[in-house]
Amino acid sequence: MGETRYIDFSDAAIRAEAKDEYVRDLRDHHYPDLRFRYLKDRRRGAWYTVHDGKWQKAADWPRCGCKEMDARLSSIQLLRTASDRPDAVLRVLYTVGDVVSWYLERHLNAATISKSRKASCRSLAKNWLLPRLVGMPVDHLNTVTLDRLLVQPMQAQVAPATVCNAYRMLSAAFRTARRLGLLNVNPLADVRFTDFGLGRLRPKGARLFPRDVGWLMDLLTQRLLKSPGPCMLALLMxxxxxxxxxxxxxxxxxxxxxxxxxxxxxxxxxxRTRLELPLTPAMMALIRWYKAQQNKPSVYLFPGGHGHALTGPGASLAIASLSTGAWSSHDLRKLARAGWQHLNVNYVIAEQLLNHAMPGLTETYVQGDLSALKRQALEVWHGVGTSCVDGLDLARRFDFIVNSQ
Structure with missing residues (x-):
């Protein structure tokens, strides 16, 4: 058992006491609920705080120095009191890497966040944020260091939208940590993405337009029998x-x-909102036909491997097999929206079909059942259209299926 010695906590005092190998723990009368313990390598140590009468590790030294520990002590004790796992080690967010890792773990454990969003955050943290910023102390982070270490290297290799996503994740991490009291100051509070001079991000341009409906439907009609899976995926979208x-x-x-x-x-x-979509008679006939073509029974329309649904990359490849890279799955969604606009589908109906988040006032005042209007819009879109724009004309194009049902 080593000796416990009382000192006035400072990083210099901790380094000085490290020379005496008989000293294992350090205490300070000003901090009765805080203890410092040297590791085997006495250049390093750990901070411990009291919770429910037990000492629990709170942070590592010198990664978290005395001033930082003093600033975090009240937050750590508050969080431990409120935590549903008081025995867990609570991090002190001393470096940018601490903040990113903490936020990523919190994000990945949230049930309300989609798998694709979680995968995107994991990728940004692993490939960019952590390699570039992991050891930087939080109080060293500012617009200049962020631009030099992250923004400029990223913009030389990836699209501005990816740079913006990385910045937004980092900004969200600091904002959340500050709100929860894990940081005294948010160093990015006054930083905006436009400060880095990459220009305003604009939505990616559409590659399919209402005038393209005719040849696109010809393509899907010709390919349906040979490639029912990719074609049905495209038709539903x-x-x-x-x-x-x-x-x-x-x-x-x-x-x-x-x-x-x-x-x-x-x-x-x-x-994360349930979406109810009307099925037109022609679309139902296509779906019944497609189900009859499946060789192996599955709960999914588009089965992948091992009893799961088709993966995201697999679905993108299926669409690419039809488009040869000239357009993407999102272009199909954009084309549907553009087609509805040309068919004079009411804005709110179109937005509900797309399952877009509604602005506050719109959501407040649009409370009725719009099912009949949604069905009417899709019947026109799946039909011949109008004199201004073609519809998908499913019944005529797939008459060999629709009329056989």
Missing amino acids: LGHGTRIGETRQARWDHFDLNAGWWVIPAELTKT
């Missing part, structure tokens, strides 16, 4: 404006082919 993640995970029990509804559960949607 084009027909309803759904996202690729929602569509590739569609299950047969999401479809009511008698009442004519496709219900996408909230956990599969980006907005």
